[in-house]
């Protein structure tokens with residue numbers, strides 16, 4: 001395929017998807033079929049106008065979904081991830097960017113092979129890590145990636161679950177209380193963090209419940225809300241269990257589902273007032289809170305603060321993932 005060619009993906013009916021390669025007419029793919037595109041030397045393949053390093057595979061996976069996979073070495077993938085997860089223009093701190101590079105590399109390594117049935121390893125968005133291809137790349141994050149080439153965070157010799165989020169709001173939280181898995185030794189939470197400079201350190205929101213009824217239905221499914229009762233708190237004082245009482249029943253939500261249901265930036269709620277309508281249903285909630293994201297593991301704004309204070313990437317990683325080491329994985 002010549003450099004500069006365009007690949008345009010169109011959704012079709014049922015299990016068949018249309019894929020058009022500009023200049024080469026139209027290819028119709030059926031389930032189980034596909035093709036691979038390899039760019040000529042030093043050229044990039046463009047998908048919907050965006051340039052990507054490496055090869056592109058297009059196929060219909062066993063689930064009947066049309067999949068476009070950008071296949072490339074981890075180090076090249078990271079060039080399109082690190083600057084979107086921690087912006088080098090806003091945060092030009094080498095040690096913070098190196099910290100982000102190692103966390104993102106570890107995340108990628110851990111997920112290799114985990115979605116074999118779907119035909120790829122990682123999503124290109126927040127379901128895995130945000131990936132923007134060539135357009136996202138920045139010399140400062142490239143430097144951080146090159147300097148830490150092959151390095152991952154490990155615990156007892158294995159790459160860790162390197163969760164990270166924007167702003168923990170002062171203290172990190174335990175993995176099992178937010179993600180509801182088994183407890184993880186290096187993700188117990190309670191790590192002190194100085195992220196007051198983050199614009200999301202503290203926030204105030206007035207939420208009209210009419211506007212979030214869809215997410216309430218998806219996560220709670222109790223109809224119109226009558227009452228919200230915080231039940232349990234984590235080490236960072238995040239609300240980790242909350243009872244949702246509604247017109248159609250009562251449901252206990254745990255961990256991340258609480259903030260997803262209410263459309264909040266984080267579970268670290270410091271104050272909440274509910275406004276009741278004349279019909280007895282809640283009309284509005286006024287919430288004050290701290291942080292943005294799940295607050296488990298590495299805090300990106302805290303890493304920026306530590307880097308600014310002269311701490312190195314290994315010190316920062318071991319601060320947020322206590323008991324871990326850094327190892328050369330390849």
Ligand SMILES: [Zn+2]
Nearest residue numbers: 168193299302
């Ligand atoms: Zn923090």
